[in-house]
Amino acid sequence: MPTPARLHVAHALHEVFGEKGRVPDFWDRDLGEDAHLAQALLGLCLRRWGCLQAWLKPKLKDPDRGVPLGTRVTLAMGLAQLAWLPGVSDHAAVNESVDLAADRDLGFVPHKGLVNAILRRAAKDRAALAAELDALPPALDRSPIAERVLKAALAPHHAEGELEGLWARLQQPPRPDFRLLKGEVPEGLLPSADLPGCLCLEDGAPFPRPWLEAAGGIVQDRSSQALLAYAWDRPVTRILDACAAPGGKTTTLALRHPGAALTALEVHPKRAARLRQTLQQRGVEARVIQADAAEWLEQTQDTFDLILLDAPCSGSGTLQKHPEWPWLAHDELPRLIGLQKRLLIAAADRLAPGGLLVYAVCSWLPEEGAVHREWLEGARPDLRPAEVWPAALGAEAGIEGGATAFFRPHPMRWEGEGFQAFAVGRG
Ligand SMILES: C[S@@+](CC[C@H](N)C(=O)[O-])C[C@H]1O[C@@H](n2cnc3c(N)ncnc32)[C@H](O)[C@@H]1O
Structure with a gap:
C-alpha cells in the first residue's frame, strides 16, 4: 500500500495531466511530517515532467501507441525519487511505485510488471540515472506556452539571450518572503538587502507557521x-x-x-x-x-x-x-x-x-x-x-x-x- 504522501502526489499529477487542473490549495494539508517529501516529489515530477517522459520513451516497447497516464505517473514518481531524492531508499522508490501501478484509479494494472522492471534497472545506478536525466535538454520541460511566457518576460528588457538562465531560475523551488504586521520579527527571519520591510527566511530556519497563525505577519512575495x-x-x-x-x-x-x-x-x-x-x-x-x-x-x-x-x-x-x-x-x-x-x-x-x-x-x-x-x-x-x-x-x-x-x-x-x-x- 503506497504511503499517503505518494497517493497525494499521484492524485495531484492526475489532476494536472489528466484534467489540466491546478494543484488544489492545501493539497498536502493532512500529511504532517510527510508533507516535505510530498512537496519535493510533486515539484520534481512537475518541473521535470518533459525530461522524465523523454527518458522513458525509448525504454517502452511501442511508445507511439500511447502510454496510459497511470503508467506515466507511477514511472515519473519512481524515477524522480531514484534520481533526485537520495533520502528515499531504493526499496521505497521502487516498491511503492509498483504498488501505485497496481492501483486501479492511479496506476495501470497491466503495466505493473513493466514499472517494476524499469525502476529496478534504474535503481542499480541512481547517479547514472540522475546524470542521464540532467543531460537532457531543459527545453523538454517547457510547454509552448511556457516558452512564450519566457520570451515575453525577457523581450521588454532586450534580454532574449537569457532564456535558459531564466528558466533555470524558475525551476528552483521558490523561497517565501514575509512582512511584519505587528510585534517583533521572529527568529529565523532576516531583513531583505534590497527591499525595506521585506523579510526572508534564514537558511535552515523553520517555516514561521505559529507567527503567521497568530497574525504577527504574512507571506507576501x-x-x-x-x-x-x-x-x-x-x-x-x-x-x-x-x-x-x-x-x-x-x-x-x-x-x-x-x-x-x-x-x-x-x-x-x-x-x-x-x-x-x-x-x-x-x-x-x-x-x-x-x-x-x-x-x-x-x-x-x-x-x-x-x-x-x-x-x-x-x-x-x-x-x-x-x-x-x-x-x-x-x-x-x-x-x-x-x-x-x-x-x-x-x-x-x-x-x-x-x-x-x-x-x-x-x-x-x-x-x-x-x-x-x-x-x-x-x-x-x-x-x-x-x-x-x-x-x-x-x-x-x-x-x-x-x-x-x-x-x-x-x-x-x-x-x-x-x-x-x-x-x-x-x-
Ligand atoms: C490576483 S487575485 C487578488 C489577490 C489579492 N489582491 C491579494 O493580494 O491577496 C484576483 C482576485 O479577484 C477575484 N475576482 C475575479 N473576478 C472578479 C470580479 N469580476 N470582481 C471582483 N473580484 C474578482 C478572484 O476571485 C481573485 O480572488
Whole structure:
C-alpha cells in the first residue's frame, strides 16, 4: 500500500495531466511530517515532467501507441525519487511505485510488471540515472506556452539571450518572503538587502507557521511588496481594493494608509467570506463586499482617492511557485483579457480628482499588461501616468535614476514573481 504522501502526489499529477487542473490549495494539508517529501516529489515530477517522459520513451516497447497516464505517473514518481531524492531508499522508490501501478484509479494494472522492471534497472545506478536525466535538454520541460511566457518576460528588457538562465531560475523551488504586521520579527527571519520591510527566511530556519497563525505577519512575495511601496504623498481617505481575496494587499494598504476608509470587493462568495475572516483576524477594518467589481463600479456613485486593481489574470508570472502552470489548458485567457479591460475602465471612471489608480497582474504576457496600458491612454486621455516606483523596477531598459509609472522588473535582476503594473493619476 503506497504511503499517503505518494497517493497525494499521484492524485495531484492526475489532476494536472489528466484534467489540466491546478494543484488544489492545501493539497498536502493532512500529511504532517510527510508533507516535505510530498512537496519535493510533486515539484520534481512537475518541473521535470518533459525530461522524465523523454527518458522513458525509448525504454517502452511501442511508445507511439500511447502510454496510459497511470503508467506515466507511477514511472515519473519512481524515477524522480531514484534520481533526485537520495533520502528515499531504493526499496521505497521502487516498491511503492509498483504498488501505485497496481492501483486501479492511479496506476495501470497491466503495466505493473513493466514499472517494476524499469525502476529496478534504474535503481542499480541512481547517479547514472540522475546524470542521464540532467543531460537532457531543459527545453523538454517547457510547454509552448511556457516558452512564450519566457520570451515575453525577457523581450521588454532586450534580454532574449537569457532564456535558459531564466528558466533555470524558475525551476528552483521558490523561497517565501514575509512582512511584519505587528510585534517583533521572529527568529529565523532576516531583513531583505534590497527591499525595506521585506523579510526572508534564514537558511535552515523553520517555516514561521505559529507567527503567521497568530497574525504577527504574512507571506507576501517581494514583487507585491515593491508594488505596494509606491511613492504617493497626496491625501488618501477612501481606498478601493477591487479584487481583494485572499487579502494580502488589502492588509498592506490598511497598514500604509491608517485611518482611510477601505472597501474590498471580491466576486467569489467563499473567497469573500475567507477575506472577511482573514481581515478580522489581522485587525484590518474594511467594508468587504461580495460583488462583481465591474458591475459594482458601474453602478456606484462612490469615488476613491486610491484604487488598486489586482486583476484576475493567467498567473504566468507565478511559474516558479506553480510548476504545473506550463501544463494547464489556459483556454480562459481571452475571457480574462476582456474582463481586465472592463474592470480597468470601470475603475478608472471611479477615480476621484487627485486620485491614484494602480493596475497590476502577476503575469508577463503583454496582452494582460502593456497592451492595456496603451489602450487606457487612448480610452481615458485625461488620466496621466503617475511615476510612483523607482526606475530600477521599471519597464524602460537602461534607466538608472528617477521613477517609473510602469512596474515591470527585469526577471534576471529581480527575484520576485513576474508582475506588470501601471499607475495613472487624475488631475
Ligand atoms: C490576483 S487575485 C487578488 C489577490 C489579492 N489582491 C491579494 O493580494 O491577496 C484576483 C482576485 O479577484 C477575484 N475576482 C475575479 N473576478 C472578479 C470580479 N469580476 N470582481 C471582483 N473580484 C474578482 C478572484 O476571485 C481573485 O480572488
